[in-house]
Amino acid sequence: MRALLALAALGACSLPDGDYFGHVPAGDELDPRVFRWCNFGEPDYLDPALASSTASSPLISTLFDALTTYGLDGNPVPSLATTWEISDDLRTYTFHLRGDARWTTGRPVTAYDVAYTAIRVADAMTASPNADNLAPIKGVMPALARRVFVLRHDVAPYRAGAVVELATDAEPPDDPNRRAASRALAVRDLGAAPEAAYATVPAGGEVTLVMTSGGRATLPTPAGGGPWAYVHYEHADVDVLGWVPERELDGEPAAGVAFAIRRVARADQPDPLEPGSGSGSDPEPPRPVVTAHGRDLVRSPDALGVRVPDARTIVFETSQPTPFFLPLTDNRALRTTPIEAVSRSPRHWTDPDRIVTSGPMHLAAWRPRDAIELVRSPTYWDPAAVRVERIRVLSVDDQAAATNLYFTGACDATTANVIPSTYLPVLNGEQRGRPYKDYQVSPNLGVYFAWVNTKRLTNRHLRRALALAIDRTQIPRFTHGGEIPTAQLTPGTPIAQLAPADLAACGVARDAPGVALVMTAGELCYVPPPGLDVDLAAAKRELALARAEMGDAFPKTLDYRYNAGAEAHKQIAEYLQAAWGRIGLDVTLSAQDFNSLLADTRAGTYDIARLGNQGNVADTESEFLPLFRCGSPDNRGQYCNPEFERLMDEAKPMRDRRARNAKLREAERVMIEDAPVIPLYVYTLKTLIKPYVRDYGNNVINQPPLWRAWIDKR
Amino acid sequence: MSMMPGAWARMRKHRLAVVCGGVIAAIAVACVVGPWLAAAFGLDATTIDTQLGATPPSGAHWLGTDTLGRDMLVRVLIGGRIALLVAVVTTLVALVIGVGYGAIAAYAGGVVDEVMMRIVDALYGFPTVVFIIVVMAVLGTRSLVALFALIGGISWLTMARIVRGQVLSLKRREFVEAARASGASPARILVRHILPNAAGPVIVYATLALPQVMLTEAFLSFLGLGVQAPLASWGTLVTEGSSQVLVYPWLLVGPGLAMGVAVMSLNFLGDGLRDALDPHTRKI
């Protein structure tokens, strides 16, 4: 009896009855100088080249500036770069940098800093998990595999300066960048006196050459005395980078090693092209394989599609026309890193006592697994845009604890998706009839779908029947997160919720169904074709056609796989099973753990399996459609349609973005009508934000600019 | 079974222990039979009703419902089945290992005994639960059998010591000498003559091991390493409830209370048994 009373007492709950879920302190209790933000998890690194955790991204965007940065809506806005030009063929991007950007040491941020960042990420020694983001840039992927070199001398028929690659698929026999010095090396900053060395390489010690001064994208050679070399020295506990005069590197251990090389393909050659390479639409001239030796070759940033004509201009060259290059510039991989600080301590330069930043805020303290303190940067070029003095980032790795902290008022806002899914019915108003006002839901650039294995379910009608049988509108009942049911592959914002300017850009009426992906606010929009949405009559017709065509080969049962993590997956599975049962298809369900689901879908040993895809950039051509290209390792449905390939290839060289989008839409329509995939809903982001926090909210790619937030005491 | 004279009398005097014995028996019966009874009332642990969602305790649902609309009382009873199953089987595993180990050590005597007991001493100070965590986390083993083996594999130490002590003192008694003289093999002597007389303390420590094992399983479930879905034990129910205590506190209180009462009853019962069967080794 006592037990039941106790239960009842606790049940008569602690949940607030008012408008807001969390405790809202009175205005005069607030400290508007500090914005307290609950992050989910501990950042693995604050070094943009090394960070791969979701918890790091917003912090990195706040600490380090980039050519563009995230606006409130998630789209790139000018930051370090004030203007830019894009070549007609969409392969050359020229950025003009502002003159008033400075590091916290006072030195100006230059184009050489941006180039250094790219060079560092493209170096295999850095082992950056973000290197794939730079893949469109010429030479980056081969450089990571240490397969591309620049000729130092003429090696017939190629001239010195030509960019060459290993001609075979074998491992490189050695590294031509190995250097040694007969005398001790004083490792220092470019142009500095030997007394200013911060590290010493003992005589005979071996270093690796990374770049030399005076190159396409490297700092100019200081006056008096020849070029300088930037080297990497690693031995026992010492790990350091730095400049030394190149003439002091008198030993080349790999000088005599033979390499079979040939010039790189024209598309990968940095401008200007080698004489004899032809141009434009000419067929590629032959590239004979010759033998060169270590002394003739060097791995150099000159092989990359990066060029710095002067301190305030940087040019990127891509192998293929790349319309989505601009959103890459605010990505982690291109957040500027300070060469002096990185050189002295390549893996610990982000410690609070050593770090040098260029962004709106600077790192004051980092208590691991506890909190990170950011303070207003004294040297940022737009101080008026930063309206708080400090941001206190609480690293909480338990969803319930984070929500409790918001509830008691220890955080002013949380990051997205930190709320336990079981709380959602309380927050979204299902339980008490009206939602809490500090609970925010908005679309996320990701889509939950089911792959259909086209190698097993070869009949198109059968697959179409599967898609047409599902009424997706019921699915948010299981997920409670305001998810957006969709039959379209490309995710976006529901058309009904678009801003008027975006509506115009998308060229659709307000009452049109479905979603649209806003690529540039008010300007460029991609409207995916309608998918195979619920139509039971059509589903049955398709099924009948399938039965007629397949005869005995018609499957008696099909198997739907899902991962056993969240209860919602199971409920959706059961819902789909029931829907397919209604049109006469027998489908069994199998739960497995996530890793084996990934493995099985990659190997093609399944019928139908749930997965999803998340985009980093608002561009379906780079984020969603490539999943369906023949031979792509991410193409888990093994879909291969020559018509789709043709349309995608036709879109590649198109420079007119609207025409390109139209072509892509046609490609997506061809694909979705074949039903290799059954989209179910667009993911959403759920956040808790106190009413007095302004200029902070979700955006579609989940990169809110933290430093824009401020506290309104009124 | 020969127990100390007057043991039963002492047991009956120790009313609390008897009551607890009854309580745990009632819990066990409820867990086994209850879900079938509840099904007759239309309550089960698997029907999902997302419209209903989580509701506090009420007349229709005595312990409330969870976020999927499942009746918590039935979930707790079914969770109890698994919890008790794991506890009993694991304790049996520990018993078999411990009794075997202790008996062999004591009967063999000499260097063998010395070495075997040194190993037990070393393992006593070992962070055994941490070891299981490392093994399960790294190898990714999640099966119920692995759970029995691993938890049982660390819970036998006290049993071994107790049995060794008992066998040591019994091995010099007359009836053992007689059996030896009549040519019986050591194994036969152990099994037929010595062990039955050592049964008292073994029962006591087995009873005391049950709640320990239950708590260990719940602890592993809290870290995500114990019983895996779709099976649910009290440990997993408590873990689920603990993360929802802000919005649905009854999800924690129901299973927590059930587990607490079971563990407490077993502890009291074990205490009582120990008083009855082993009065002069009462250290705690």
Add this chain to the structure above:
Amino acid sequence: MIRFIVRRLLASIVVVFVVASASFLLLHAAPGGPFDTAERRSAVVQRAMEDRYGLNDSLGAQYARELAHLARGDLGRSIKRDLSVNDMIARSAPVSALVGALGLLAAIGLGLVMGVIAAWRRNSRTDYALMGLALVGISIPSFVLGPLLIAELSLRLGWLPPARVDGPAGYVLPAITLGMLYLGTIARLTRGGMIEALGQDYVRTARAKGLPERTVVWKHALRLGVQPVVTYLGPATAALISGSFVVEKIFQIPGLGAAFVDSITEHDYPVLTGVFVFYAVLLVGLNLVVDLAYGLLDPRVREGRA
């Protein structure tokens, strides 16, 4: 005596070596590599990362390297963050130790008092009530008690923070939750020890001399009565370690237990096994010290045990 010390020392070293080798074997028996990810990552980048961390060397080379590290006291390196396990321990162990010490102190203080009173008023209702309370403490696991305390004292009444130690108030709930583990056992051990002590001759002598009962109990009997609690310190530390996993996770305390639990979900196996070796060394060392202390005190042990 010397023989005793040497034997225990050797046994301890053997245990540590076995633990280290077991860790290494487990580490490399783990299915999948540490850099497996659901994200799209090219083979080239994956290869570069694996090379950087020496994961492509032979097994024998890796074992030799790790044994050499261990001999120097180096417990390994995390692969998710560029941090050595030694640094992680140095940073987070003090926090765990502080919370544990607070909990233990509270438990000892309260538990001793409970045990003494229970023994003094043996078999009375007070005795049963106190021992009942002690048993409740042992029976309710920390991951039930903790969230319940949070629900009541923090979320509903707002008296204390629900997580994190941002000030002295943040230590209260974690210390209580952790301390409850020990409270029950200490109270029961004290009671048992005190009952034995109170039956000793010298206590009867003290009574006969006319000393007030309070002095007899608290001054004379207690010295002998606390012995079982001292023996308990070894297992207490083991309980502290596993208790810290739960308490630090629930209350988001950046201690060693939290780091250990996180390394499970992050699949950061070097941290997992490195911290495990640390715990083993800690416990073996502690037990060695306790045994040596006992050996010094108890002549039977000194002589090599009958």
